[in-house]
Amino acid sequence: MDKKQIGYKLVMIIDKKDREYMVQLKPKARFSTTHGFIEHDLIAELFDGDTIMSSMSHTYRIYTPTYINYVMNIKRQAQIIYPKDAAAMLMWGDVVAGQKVLESGVGQGALSIAILRTLAGQGSLTSYEIRDDFAEQAGKIIETYFCEKVPNHTIEIRDIYEGIDGVYDRVLLDLPEPWHIIKHFKDSLANGGIVVAYLPTVPQVVKYVEELKESGMFFNIDTSELIRRPWNIEGQSVRPATWIYNHSAFLIVARKVTNSF
Ligand SMILES: C[S@@+](CC[C@H](N)C(=O)[O-])C[C@H]1O[C@@H](n2cnc3c(N)ncnc32)[C@H](O)[C@@H]1O
Known part of the structure; x- marks a missing residue:
C-alpha cells in the first residue's frame, strides 16, 4: 500500500x-x-x-x-472495554457488516468505535447511555476517531433497563445489572440473535447466567475470561512480562431461540 x-x-x-x-x-x-x-x-x-x-x-x-493507540490514549472518565475484550466480543458475538446492533452503555465510546469499524458503514449501531455527559463526550470521541459524524450511529440518552425500541440482530452490554434487560429480549432481539455481556465480577455473572437460563429464551450460553500475556524478548531474557493486566471482565455470550426444547 x-x-x-x-x-x-x-x-x-x-x-x-x-x-x-x-x-x-x-x-x-x-x-x-x-x-x-x-x-x-x-x-x-x-x-x-x-x-x-x-x-x-x-x-x-x-x-x-491504530485503534489501540487511540482508545488507550483517551482521557477516561469511565472504564473502557480494552481491545482484547472488544475483539473477542465482536468475534464471539459474530458481529458483521449489515447488522442492526444495539450497545449499552456507551461510556467513552471505545466499544462503539470497534463495532462501527466492523460495520464499515453498513447496518447500524444504536447506543443507549443513561448519562448525558457520557453520551456527549463519547459522541465527540467517536467523531474525532472517524474524522466525521458517523451516519449509521445514534446515541440515545435513556435507561436500557426500562426497555428497548426496535429489533436488533446483536446486543453488546457493558453495564452493571444486565439481568434487568433479559425480559426485553423477547421482543427486541431477533430469533437467532446474539447478546454479549461484559461483567467484571463473579456474583454478577452468576445472577445474569441463571436468569438467562430461567428465561428459557437462550442456548449456547458461554462464559469465558480472556488473559493476554505479553512476553519480553531481549537477548537472552525471553520470558513473560513481569507486569500483566490480569483481570478485566468475563464475557457471557448467549444466542436467542424461539422456544425451549
Ligand atoms: C463501563 S462504562 C461503558 C464503557 C464502554 N463500553 C466503552 O468501551 O467505552 C458503563 C456505562 O454504562 C452506563 N449505564 C449504566 N447503567 C445504564 C443503564 N441502565 N442504561 C444505559 N446506560 C447505563 C454508564 O453511565 C456508563 O457510561
Missing part, C-alpha cells in the same frame, strides 16, 4: 525513548516538548512513518494512530 499523507488529523508522535503522544493537528498550532516545538502545519505535510526535527533538533517519528 502507498504511504498516506498525514493531513490535518490525529497523529501519534513518538520520541527516541518510545514515549508516545497523541495529537490532533490544527492549522497554525504547535506541539511543544521539553526539547522544543514542532509546527502542526509541518507534520500535516508528512507521510505515515516519516520523521521530523523539533526546533531544538530532536527527532520525532509521526504515525497515524
